[in-house]
Amino acid sequence: xxxxxxxxxxxxxxxxxxxxxxxxxxxxxxxxxxxxxxxxxxxxxxxxxxxxxxxxxxxxxxxxxxxxxxxxxx
Amino acid sequence: xxxxxxxxxxxxxxxxxxxxxxxxxxxxxxxxxxxxxxxxxxxxxxxxxxxxxxxxxxxxxxxxxxxxxxxxxxxxxxxxxxxxxxxxxxxxxxxxxxxxxxxxxxxxxxxxxxxxxxxxxxxxxxxxxxxxxxxxxxxxxxxxxxxxxxxxxxxxxxxxxxxxxxxxxxxxxxxxxxxxxxxxxxxxxxxxxxxxxxxxxxxxxxxxxxxxxxxxxxxxxxxxxxxxxxxxxxxxxxxxxxxxxxxxxxxxxxxxxxxxxxxxxxxxxxxxxxxxxxxxxxxxxxxxxxxxxxxxxxxxxxxxxxxxxxxxxxxxxxxxxxxxxxxxxxxxxxxxxxxxxxxxxxxxxxxxxxxxxxxxxxxxxxxxxxxxxxxxxxxxxxxxxxxxxxxxxxxxxxxxxxxxxxxxxxxxxxxxxxxxxxxxxxxxxxxxxxxxxxxxxxxxxxxxxxxxxxxxxxxxxxxxxxxxxxxxxxxxxxxxxxxxxxxxxxxxxxxxxxxxxxxxxxxxxxxxxxxxxxxxxxxxxxxxxxxxxxxxxxxxxxxxxxxxxxxxxxxxxxxxxxxxxxxxxxxxxxxxxxxxxxxxxxxxxxxxxxxxxxxxxxxxxxxxxxxxxxxxxxxxxxxxxxxxxxxxxxxxxxxxxxxxxxxxxxxxxxxxxxxxxxxxxxxxxxxxxxxxxxxxxxxxxxxxxxxxxxxxxxxxxxxxxxxxxxxxxxxxxxxxxxxxxxxxxxxxxxxxxxxxxxxxxxxxxxxxxxxxxxxxxxxxxxxxxxxxxxxxxxxxxxxxxxxxxxxxxxxxxxxxxxxxxxxxxxxxxxxxxxxxxxxxxxxxxxxxxxxxxxxxxx
Numbered sequence: 001x002x003x004x005x006x007x008x009x010x011x012x013x014x015x016x017x018x019x020x021x022x023x024x025x026x027x028x029x030x031x032x033x034x035x036x037x038x039x040x041x042x043x044x045x046x047x048x049x050x051x052x053x054x055x056x057x058x059x060x061x062x063x064x065x066x067x068x069x070x071x072x073x074x
Numbered sequence: 075x076x077x078x079x080x081x082x083x084x085x086x087x088x089x090x091x092x093x094x095x096x097x098x099x100x101x102x103x104x105x106x107x108x109x110x111x112x113x114x115x116x117x118x119x120x121x122x123x124x125x126x127x128x129x130x131x132x133x134x135x136x137x138x139x140x141x142x143x144x145x146x147x148x149x150x151x152x153x154x155x156x157x158x159x160x161x162x163x164x165x166x167x168x169x170x171x172x173x174x175x176x177x178x179x180x181x182x183x184x185x186x187x188x189x190x191x192x193x194x195x196x197x198x199x200x201x202x203x204x205x206x207x208x209x210x211x212x213x214x215x216x217x218x219x220x221x222x223x224x225x226x227x228x229x230x231x232x233x234x235x236x237x238x239x240x241x242x243x244x245x246x247x248x249x250x251x252x253x254x255x256x257x258x259x260x261x262x263x264x265x266x267x268x269x270x271x272x273x274x275x276x277x278x279x280x281x282x283x284x285x286x287x288x289x290x291x292x293x294x295x296x297x298x299x300x301x302x303x304x305x306x307x308x309x310x311x312x313x314x315x316x317x318x319x320x321x322x323x324x325x326x327x328x329x330x331x332x333x334x335x336x337x338x339x340x341x342x343x344x345x346x347x348x349x350x351x352x353x354x355x356x357x358x359x360x361x362x363x364x365x366x367x368x369x370x371x372x373x374x375x376x377x378x379x380x381x382x383x384x385x386x387x388x389x390x391x392x393x394x395x396x397x398x399x400x401x402x403x404x405x406x407x408x409x410x411x412x413x414x415x416x417x418x419x420x421x422x423x424x425x426x427x428x429x430x431x432x433x434x435x436x437x438x439x440x441x442x443x444x445x446x447x448x449x450x451x452x453x454x455x456x457x458x459x460x461x462x463x464x465x466x467x468x469x470x471x472x473x474x475x476x477x478x479x480x481x482x483x484x485x486x487x488x489x490x491x492x493x494x495x496x497x498x499x500x501x502x503x504x505x506x507x508x509x510x511x512x513x514x515x516x517x518x519x520x521x522x523x524x525x526x527x528x529x530x531x532x533x534x535x536x537x538x539x540x541x542x543x544x545x546x547x548x549x550x551x552x553x554x555x556x557x558x559x560x561x562x563x564x565x566x567x568x569x570x571x572x573x574x575x576x577x578x579x580x581x582x583x584x585x586x587x588x589x590x591x592x593x594x595x596x597x598x599x600x601x602x603x604x605x606x607x608x609x610x611x612x613x614x615x616x617x618x619x620x621x622x623x624x625x626x627x628x629x630x631x632x633x634x635x636x637x638x639x640x641x642x643x644x645x646x647x648x649x650x651x652x653x654x655x656x657x658x659x660x661x662x663x664x665x666x667x668x669x670x671x672x673x674x675x676x677x678x679x680x681x682x683x684x685x686x687x688x689x690x691x692x693x694x695x696x697x698x699x700x701x702x703x704x705x706x707x708x709x710x711x712x713x714x715x716x717x718x719x720x721x722x723x724x725x726x727x728x729x730x731x732x733x734x735x736x737x738x739x740x741x742x743x744x745x746x747x748x749x750x751x752x753x754x755x756x757x758x759x760x761x762x763x764x765x766x767x768x769x770x771x772x773x774x775x776x777x778x779x780x781x782x783x784x785x786x787x788x789x790x791x792x793x794x795x796x797x798x799x800x801x802x803x804x805x806x807x808x809x810x811x812x813x814x815x816x817x818x819x820x821x822x823x824x825x826x827x828x829x830x831x832x833x834x835x836x837x838x839x840x841x842x843x844x845x846x847x848x849x850x851x852x853x854x855x856x857x858x859x860x861x862x863x864x865x866x867x868x869x870x871x872x873x874x875x876x877x878x879x880x881x882x883x884x885x886x887x888x889x890x891x892x893x894x895x896x897x898x899x900x901x902x903x904x905x906x907x908x909x910x911x912x913x914x915x916x
Contacts, residue, residue: 003595004603006630007658012586012613020582032841035658038591039614044658047633048907049835050587057583063541063576064583 011047012038013064020062029056082119082211085180086112089190096192097177119177120213128178129217135162136169137221140179140210142366144218148182148209151195153202153365159374159401160366162224170208171195178214182207203362226381226396231460233387238447238454242507243529246294246448247329249287250304251512253295254318255519256281257305258542263913264310285527293344294337294445301336316547322516327469329512330449334470337445338372345445346371349437350405356415360406371404375441376471384468387460394438398430405434493562501569503533503557514560520546521553535569540576550577592618592628595653595676631657636836636859636868636906641703647682647715649704660703663838667699682712684719693720694885698839698903701884713883732766733759734774734785741783750777760794834859834870834907839885842902845910846875846887853915855892859907860900868906873898874916890916 015021018040024030025043033053035044045053050066057064086094094111098104101118105111118124132140138161143149151170158166173179174195181190184207194206210218242248259281262274270278282292299305304318321332341363347354361368378397382388397404406412407429413421416429442461446452451467454460463473494509505518507529518524521543522533543553550573557565594600597615604612611619631637640655641664651660653676661678664670668682693716700708717723736742739761745751746758754774756765766774775785834857837845849856856875859868873889876897884901891898 002628003599004628005593005654006628007589007591007593007633008630009588009633010591010658011633012589012591012619014584014586014613016582024583031662032837033835034662036661038617038658042613042617044591045585046659046835047588048833050585052835054585058538058541062583063537063580064585065544065580066585066587068587069589 007044009047010035011045011050012042013045013053014042016041023060024057027056027060080180080183080209082116082177082180082213083112084183085209085211086115086177088181088183093191096175100176115177119211122213122217125178125214125217128176129214129219132173132178133165133169134222135165136173136178137218138162138224139166139169139173140218141221143179143208143210144215146366148207149366150202150205150207152205153367154208156202157366157370157373157401159397159404160224160370160377162400174208179208179210182209201362202360202365202367223381224377224400226378226400228378228382228388228392228396230383230386231389231392233455233460233462236456238456238458240448240450242510243286244448245450246291246298246333246445247326247450247512248507248515249291249448250295250298250333251322251515251519252282252285252287253292253299254304254314254516255285255524256287256292257296257299257312258314258520262312264307264312268307270312285524290344290348293342293347297340297342297344298333298336300342301340302332314546319516319520319546319548323513326450326512327466330451330466331470334376334449334451338369338376341368343368345437345441346405349433349440353412353415356411357405360411371437374400374404375438379446379463379467380471380473382463384463384465384473387455387462390439390442390459390461393442393461394435397438398434402426402430405437407434493560495557495561496563497557497561497565497569499566499568501535501572503535503561505531505533507531510560514556517543517548517553517556520548537576537579540573541580544580550580586619589619592620594618629654631655633657636861639703639705641680641700642705643709643712644679647712649680649700651678651680653677663699663703666838666840667696682715684715692840692843692880692885693717693722694880694883695840695843695902697883698885698901701903702839702906731756732771734764734766734778735788736762736764736783738762745778745781745783748777748781750780762794834909836907839902839905842905842908843878843880843885845908846878846902849910850875850877855911855914855916857909857911858900858905861904861906869893871900872911873900878902 013021013024013034015024021037021041021043025034025037030053033046033049035046037043054064054066089097091108091111094108094115097115098111101115101124103111103114103118105114139154142154142157142160154161154170155166158164161169170179171192174181174192181194190206256278260274260277262278263271265271279289279292282289282295287295296305299314299318300312302317302321303315304321305312306315306317321329324332343354343358343361346357346361350357361370366373374397378393378400382393402408407426408421410421413419413425416425418425418429442452443454443458446467447454447461449470451464451470452461453464463471468474491509492506494506494511494514496504498504502525503518503522505515507515510518518531518533521539522535523539524531525534526532540550540553544550554565554570554573591613592603592610594603594616600612600616600618603618604610607618607620613619637657637659638655640651640657640660641649642651644650650673651664653673656676656678661670664678664680668680668686671679671681673679693713696716697708697713700712714723734755736745742758742762742764745764746755751774754767754770754777756767758764778785836859846856848854853874855872857870857872860871861868871894872892873887874892875887875889877888879886879888879899884903887900887902887905889898889900890896
């Protein structure tokens with residue numbers, strides 16, 4: 001045990017503005033799909049609920065961009 | 075082109091010794107035993123010199139048969155025999171038999187059982203998708219040249235008048251573009267048999283009709299887009315793929331080639347259904363999927379075109395006659411069943427003549443005048459009696475274009491064309507159909523919302539259309555560049571500014587669908603890892619995303635499966651969760667139940683409290699939530715406390731009482747049988763202890779003494795032990811053993827619903843309860859992933875929820891289960907995933 005564990009296949013929401021994440025967290029229809037906040041701009045989402053999350057975000061007036069996986073940092 | 079997956083030796087082992095002897099005789103090989111024959115034949119069939127000489131000697135029809143097998147990788151003997159028009163000269167069987175006798179084609183060893191003889195070709199070769207199948211050894215496949223065209227004579231005709239022009243609205247390319255747009259809008263669902271849902275089909279037809287596309291055009295469009303890969307099945311829904319953009323961006327001949335190839339090879343038969351609606355079921359039965367027979371009519375018509383000279387006028391009637399000469403039986407006209415199905419009895423020559431003119435001739439005329447003309451592969455005279463293959467057709471059919479390239483230049487090459495678009499300040503775009511390239515039209519269809527269809531279509535640009543374009547993989551920059559290039563007056567300033575604002579909005583939220591996130595127990599560990607792996611992306615103090623997760627030694631949590639329980643009982647009314655087992659969703663769920671504190675090692679501590687407002691909620695739902703998260707069955711104290719806090723348990727009553735305790739239960743039993751004693755007793759507190767009525771102690775003592783039992787006073791408290799100890803051991807064995815069942819997150823069984831099950835979001839029982847109440851009110855069926863108590867495997871059920879019962883020890887749902895075809899009761903705590911089927915009702 002080296003103090004690490006891997007979360008395989010988890011979905012994440014990343015935002016540019018932390019306030020947007022706070023707004024997302026306060027929405028009762030989205031809250032049920034959310035998990036821990038990994039940073040002030042990133043939160044875990046149930047991977048099985050991506051469609052529902054995207055639909056709700058669109059209904060809230062956002063334009064979420066959906067990527068299959070994260071791009072490595074340059 | 076694919077060569078056989080079997081070696082020569084593997085194929086030959088399926089032959090009988092006598093059959094191998096025939097092959098050896100053909101090659102003049104002297105070998106007596108089966109093994110020596112196989113060795114000798116293998117040597118010859120792998121020798122390039124022998125094979126090249128044999129290939130040179132092959133007749134044209136044999137070479138055409140070989141080309142058909144090579145193109146498919148393998149072909150059933152009966153299937154090859156059933157397409158004589160593609161082989162030619164009426165010597166199909168002889169040609170294939172000759173190839174088989176020389177070993178140039180071998181019989182696939184699958185299902186042979188080592189007993190193949192040449193008689194099997196004839197005896198078992200009836201249905202086109204059964205019987206022996208033929209393969210070409212790789213050594214032979216490599217040296218085969220393309221076969222000569224089939225023999226077909228069609229006399230040229232003199233051009234009588236001017237060419238008919240295909241308007242953009244009639245072009246098959248536009249039809250396909252409109253089909254793609256309809257698929258984009260509807261995203262039609264597929265049934266389990268792969269057919270489009272009836273309601274979605276109607277919506278598709280309606281969208282297509284609004285765009286001026288007929289049902290026939292829509293069917294052909296769907297067939298071609300599926301064949302080119304521009305439309306694909308994504309989880310029981312048809313969607314457009316990036317291939318659609320690549321197709322729209324390709325050169326016109328390449329676009330047409332892709333569509334025509336898709337038409338030639340598609341297993342769908344909308345064209346046959348169009349002309350043989352009454353006979354369609356019988357015809358389809360005789361044309362099994364994935365056989366040459368299925369696409370014979372299309373390939374034969376194409377082969378009859380390939381023998382013509384590009385740029386030369388021919389009569390349509392002559393072309394149809396040529397097809398009839400190649401094979402009148404292309405639609406089974408010579409077969410008895412077709413005459414019977416048509417109520418024609420024997421199928422006389424005159425019946426065949428009439429039927430050919432009524433059906434086959436009309437079909438092939440449609441093939442030329444409608445399909446190929448709209449595909450812009452041929453030119454038609456105004457009278458539609460004559461046709462000629464144009465430059466695009468020659469390119470698509472791989473013919474030598476000769477001198478026609480210069481005179482039949484595609485229309486896109488025309489210079490100084492007026493601009494195709496007008497971009498207006500109110501975000502409207504007017505697109506002139508005849509000036510738009512397919513690529514521009516496709517991009518407009520993806521980005522814009524078409525509000526008016528016609529020669530000049532109008533599109534509206536909105537933030538959501540930009541979003542759709544981005545989702546489809548077309549950058550906004552590409553779109554703006556196209557608008558700039560093709561618009562008469564450029565893009566108005568306000569539109570450009572709004573685009574910039576939309577782009578900023580688009581970048582504000584990103585959803586990463588599937589990531590491997592490494593969590594470190596401390597931020598120092600994360601720092602070290604980030605230094606060692608510069609390409610890894612840090613997303614928090616203790617979290618790093620790795621695109622290639624290769625930390626094999628680390629424990630992992632797989633979010634594709636139901637998340638494992640992680641809560642362990644602790645002292646009092648608390649629970650503990652170790653850091654190693656914590657997933658990213660537990661904390662939030664626990665916070666809905668009680669007070670959560672993070673331990674120093676990163677684990678969580680949950681305390682249930684009497685004054686916690688969260689526990690004022692329905693106690694059974696809180697218990698269900700705890701049961702869902704706990705690694706074992708939770709102790710009764712939690713349930714009792716939660717019940718008590720919610721006011722469901724009445725007060726404990728106190729009273730001072732006098733007790734009488736006997737040494738043995740039998741004595742106590744006997745005492746109660748004596749009326750004098752029983753009269754003084756208020757009740758029994760255990761196997762040995764009785765409660766005495768107020769003021770009756772002395773009378774009781776007297777009665778006991780009368781029966782010889784001594785009575786003494788004692789201040790000690792006697793305990794009969796827990797109620798379970800009062801029972802006999804036999805009775806104990808029947809007590810429920812709650813701990814017998816233990817849930818671990820087991821992978822789903824490998825069945826067809828596994829994908830569906832993995833895609834079910836999981837919720838806390840409280841949310842499940844709300845979802846179910848909503849589904850009940852709106853009469854919507856739901857799919858649940860249910861963890862039955864008797865199995866470690868979660869089962870996926872489709873149920874019609876009827877009622878929710880929150881009374882009793884555990885909240886439950888009463889529902890009709892489609893899997894069991896009966897009413898069932900489901901515990902909410904065992905529902906590990908749920909989705910409401912919004913499109914259906916019950």
